Amino acid sequence: MSQQKLAVTAGTPADYTRLGLSPKNIAVWEDGARTDNRTGTYEWWYFDAHLEDGAKLVVVFMNKDLSTPQHPLDPIIRVNLDLADGRSFTKIVHFAPDQWSASPNGADVKIGNNRFTGDLHTYRITADVEGISVDITLTGTVPSWRPETGYMLFGEDRAKEFSWLPSVPQGTVEVTYAVEGETHTTTGVGYHDHNWGNASLLDIVHDWYWARGEAGPYTVIASYITAHERYGYEAIPIFMLAKDGEIIADDARHVSFETEGVYIDEHTKKPVAAITRYTYQDGDDRYVVSFTRERDLTRERMIDGITGVKRLAAKVVRFDGAYLRFTGTCGVQHFRGDTLVEEHTRPAIWELMYFGHAR
Missing domain, CATH: 2.40.370.10 (AttH-like domain)
Structure with a gap:
């Protein structure tokens, strides 16, 4: 069972x-x-x-x-x-x-x-x-x-x-x-x-990547949510791909997620992926959506925005949440079988929200 x-x-x-x-x-x-x-x-x-x-x-x-x-x-x-x-x-x-x-x-x-x-x-x-x-x-x-x-x-x-x-x-x-x-x-x-x-998101979510972008005729919304440790770090993938204003792919069961070039951000001490990639496979059609980081827009330690008693309490429980926002490119590739049918790239913004400790 x-x-x-x-x-x-x-x-x-x-x-x-x-x-x-x-x-x-x-x-x-x-x-x-x-x-x-x-x-x-x-x-x-x-x-x-x-x-x-x-x-x-x-x-x-x-x-x-x-x-x-x-x-x-x-x-x-x-x-x-x-x-x-x-x-x-x-x-x-x-x-x-x-x-x-x-x-x-x-x-x-x-x-x-x-x-x-x-x-x-x-x-x-x-x-x-x-x-x-x-x-x-x-x-x-x-x-x-x-x-x-x-x-x-x-x-x-x-x-x-x-x-x-x-x-x-x-x-x-x-x-x-x-x-x-x-x-x-x-x-x-x-x-x-x-x-x-x-x-509280601190109680249910460990971290998430969230992104939206457009490239050529495509619009994409993509997220990969990792639940809190108490929920077994369960993954919740979310994906929507539209072409010419019509939604063509949105069944999360067909999505896989991967990261490349993971490094430790010096300010927040969180692991950050230089590339996040969502692959949607449905029959012979495969859509690969990649977000490639070029620079950081925001690197925030959440505790830095807390003052007084709340800051002291956060330190006591070793809270070290972080928020990072990136700019770079969103690339969309459409394969049919092993053949690349089309490919588009455009600037994009996406984020990493990190509530838990680095694993």
């Missing part, structure tokens, strides 16, 4: 029924508030873009820090802006609880005068935090998607959840951003997803 996995993506007919979801169609309400900010839960709405002027932009609206779901409502906006000239800005701004609202009927999140709203196709994001302002319109070119139900379940009772909805796997972006007295208006390619859960 096979042993029950301690970390899985929920995808049985019973899972869809229990969660009120359709296997085929994603409803607008799914991008609305999925928690009520109660103790033990967290939620965030994420956007990123590669812009034609060479800048890279990330905007996240969070109801609280993802590592502390036991805390009360603590609205946060995070903005990362990396300019083509090498300047890089990171803003993490906290707001009073009464500055937060989020509709359960669809994406309509307000933090103070900042807003993140949309309908699975068109989104408007406006934020002005600590000297950086953004006004973004994102229009989807690839349909909303989720890995099965989007819920990842942990434990024998599968009571702990981490959920993920890529509401816009890829879209066109029009953005005006201002920083250090400069205002820029440009276009680009963007992405939006929505995450929520009922257990």
Whole structure:
């Protein structure tokens, strides 16, 4: 008898029924508030873009820090802006609880005068935090998607959840951003997803690679999640490949993952792969998606962002979590049998989130 996995993506007919979801169609309400900010839960709405002027932009609206779901409502906006000239800005701004609202009927999140709203196709994001302002319109070119139900379940009772909805796997972006007295208006390619859960990620996830990219006619979302030690370091691969705006591959059972050129990052002391590769085999067709690192955008030890008693407590339990974000290339190869049918390469951004100790 096979042993029950301690970390899985929920995808049985019973899972869809229990969660009120359709296997085929994603409803607008799914991008609305999925928690009520109660103790033990967290939620965030994420956007990123590669812009034609060479800048890279990330905007996240969070109801609280993802590592502390036991805390009360603590609205946060995070903005990362990396300019083509090498300047890089990171803003993490906290707001009073009464500055937060989020509709359960669809994406309509307000933090103070900042807003993140949309309908699975068109989104408007406006934020002005600590000297950086953004006004973004994102229009989807690839349909909303989720890995099965989007819920990842942990434990024998599968009571702990981490959920993920890529509401816009890829879209066109029009953005005006201002920083250090400069205002820029440009276009680009963007992405939006929505995450929520009922257990601290520190308690259920050891580490993950997460990436999105586009190359030629292809759009890819790929992640390799390794569960916490208590869940046997179980692997949860996630993969979606679209071509010309239509999803052509998304069954994680067909995916294998490998790394090359692993080294120890000097600042975070975490093992980092120079290349992460996802191979999707379905019959004679094989798609190979490779993310090849060129340089680091972010190398953060999470403890460096903690102060006071929390920092002392983190040291006591030897917490050494890290977050790294890379830029490089996304390469997509399509083989039929042993024949290379087509190959495309384009710049991309991806991340390594590391909650556990290096294995």
